[in-house]
Each structure stands twice: as structure tokens, then as C-alpha cells.
Amino acid sequence: AFLSFLYQNADAEGARKVLPKSLAALPRRKHPVVVSKAAILEYQNGSPDRGRSIFEGLLDSYPKRTDLWAVYFDAHVKAFTPPRVAEPDFNEIRPLFRRCGAMSLKATKMRFFFKRWLDFETKWGDEQSQEEVRSKAREFVESQG
Secondary structure, eight states, X not given: OHHHXXXXXXXXXXXXXXXXXXXXXXXXXXXXXXXXXXHHHHHHHSOHHHHHHHHHHHHHXXXXXXXXXXXXXXXXXXXXXXXXSSSOOHHHHHHHHHHHHTOOOOHHHHHHHHHHHHHHHHHHSOHHHHHHHHHXXXXXXXXXX
16 A cells, blocks of 8 residues: 555555565465565556566566456556557567467466456457467367377
């Protein structure tokens, strides 16, 4: 709550100083959720680049947590599509989806990634980009055996 207050009152530097202190006071199992909330606040009120770097660090530590990936996708897509920007910035968004499509996780988790990617391409992309997602999903299914 205090982090939200600081970000909404344009005190991003103060919020960045409070985050390590708040993590020190919390049990380790709650760190990913708090850090992801801080990253979302960075995307919304601070710097999208800083938000991205926070999420990247978090996902380096927890690469199989689809809940964190989902939050990252949502924040990233929101930051680089209208109404935040005039035109969708596909060069920012698609590499993230491609990276997830190349991961080797269980089929249920990969289904989640491909569905998110296809939903994005259905809304913002064209027929060719949708077909790219479908072909990547087929490749994954065939590699599973």
C-alpha cells in the first residue's frame, strides 16, 4: 500500500528505496508477489524499462511461475499498446512471447503461453502473425511426442 502511495505521488525514487526494506521485513515466500507488484507500479507510474528489468530479475529466479509470467505479459502489453502509446510496439512485445514459446515446460504451462500469445496476435496482429503462433504451438506439440 505504501509503495502504491509513493508511486502515485510521483515519488518513484522513494518507492525504490522502500522496496528492499519491505522485503527484509517479509518472509521469503512472499518476496515474488511483492516484487511483481513493485514492477507493475514501475510500468504504470515509473519507467517501463525499469519495470521490465525488475520482472526479468524475478523470472530469472522463478522461471516456471506462470502466475508471474502472466502479470509480466499483462503489464508489458499494456505499456506498449494503445491507449498508452499511439501504435502497438510489436518490437517490444513479440520477443517476449517468442522467448516464452521457446521454453521447455510442461504442456499445460506452454498451452497458457501460446494462448496468451495468440490472444494478443488476434487483437493486435495480422493473419501472418497468428499463423506464426499456431506453427510454434504445433512444433511444440510435435516435439512432445
